[in-house]
Amino acid sequence: MTVAQDLSAAGLTGNEESQAARVAREAERRDARKRWLLLLPSVIIILAAAIGPLFVMVVISFLTKGSYGWAYMPWSTDGWFSVLWEIDIFDDTVSLADAHLAVFWRSLKLSIITTGLTLLLGLPTAYFIATRPERHRDIWLFLITIPFWTNQLIRTFAVQELLRADGVFNNIMLVLRFDKIFAALGIPVQLPVQMLFTDFAIGFGMTYVFLPLMVLPIYASIEKLDFRLVEAGYDLYANKWRVFWRVILPLIKPGVIAGSILVFIPSLGAYVIPRVLGGGKNLMIGNLIELQFGQGRNWPLGAALAITLMVAVMIALLFYVRNAGGAKGGAHG
């Protein structure tokens, strides 16, 4: 109400332009201040207990490691140095840290394989759901999202049960006499097959756990797909295969990219899945980071590794924003 009064008062004085503008600006500023007060609790909590500590970690990565963990002054780049290199204890020669490189390579390899497998399985599933009658789609989507919202640890544990020596997969192979098939094909594998605590187990587990993240964005793309274009493709004598590659796939590319990034990011940062299914010896970056805060007692190295991982994820996200901007989604993994 006061604004209106001020405005009419401003009209009487003659220089209404500047007066009105000032009053409006004042009201706007007051509104902004109020909105900032509303934002404050969220900003403070997230700064204190989620994002702020990341900056502390950057500082830690440039300190000297203590013998029992922790990190102390003076400044040092040893932590960052040992991400890639190691110094021989006896003759001080510098060489690449093979153990770390192996872990990086495993993380990258398994993340790429997981992304590929979830795409291979997720795209047809998303297509299947998107081509159901509209009334049924919600139910199918719901079935995809249920596992997504249930505890990751429980799902990982369920996969462990599946892959055990006396688990379902081995029992099925036993019943179907796979040992005969392996022998006939000359594959030197004995039943039960050791699947748990291998890279295969980690890849399988991640594919299982992250699959919904691939299905949902691709589904969103296919649902918006104009099937008249597909029809036009058939009219121009394209076969199914050609229509899929030349018409459907280019049109749903944003969804495919979004899904791939949403799977790739949590795969790269996976910690629980390799810990449970990798059995402590098949480490991924997440486990290597944890090791530096446990037995490794090298906090600066752990901090440097964590920042490296975060930068890798940020690069992937940047790629995502560039190519599939607009599509919504988050990665919690």
Add this chain to the structure above:
Amino acid sequence: MAEATLRDVASTASHRPDAVASAGKPFSVKHMPGFILVACIVFVLLYMPVILLVVFSFNEGESLAVWKGLSLKWYMAAAANDDIQEASLRSLFIAIIAAALSTTAATMAAIATTRVKPFRGMMPAYGLINMPLMVPEIVTAVALLITFAWVKEATQYFGIGYILAAHTAFCIPFAYLPIRARLESMDLTLERAAADLYATPWQAFRRVTLPLLWPGIMAGMMLAFVISLDDVVITEFVKSAGQETLPTYMLGQLRRSVTPEINAIATVFFILSVAMVTLFYFLNRRK
């Protein structure tokens, strides 16, 4: 074009107009060979492990692979286990507090950032609120471990407050999303009408905005509750001695001998999560 349309119409005319891809002989534009098979495999694969997990929680024997008969033995064992009882109560306590705090903060933030001409600092704040979604959990966990280690050393306070703070922080973006979505679908006319009828801003909020926003707030709170209840990684790194939650307890047990007792806890957990998600789904549906 016309021919294909005719064929399409002919193939679907016998069903409802929106019926598609009946895998059969008549040519369908939407049908892709093999896709249905892959989708079936995916749904079986997605549910088989969880179903097995639930089934073996009722196993009489100790094995997780050999079925010995129906029994509630492992549920009894889990219920009688003091560690499990304590961890469950702690998990619930943390989830309830974290959900309440994060939803309150997220509601305020959502009101501040929607239905407004962007003001200075709004986009950075918006980015900050969503940022926990983009940082890998293990990175946040390690950063919190380092930071809280110093704080614990300095203050000599080792209580549950650290877990509560960490959970509240990473739950905020999850609570924020549905509340924001709900707010954006509401226009300002009703609030303006309330103001025209001499309602104070607080009255307008209390009597108009809040009731309309309520489904969004409930959805956000349930999401936050489930996310907090499920968290393993951050809790594992932040907790002090003797502050096991149910997920960290299970993670610890997985290293030792696994009995169907774990299946029993997992099943209860699973059912709780499904119940919450189902509720969330129906709340969101009635937009």
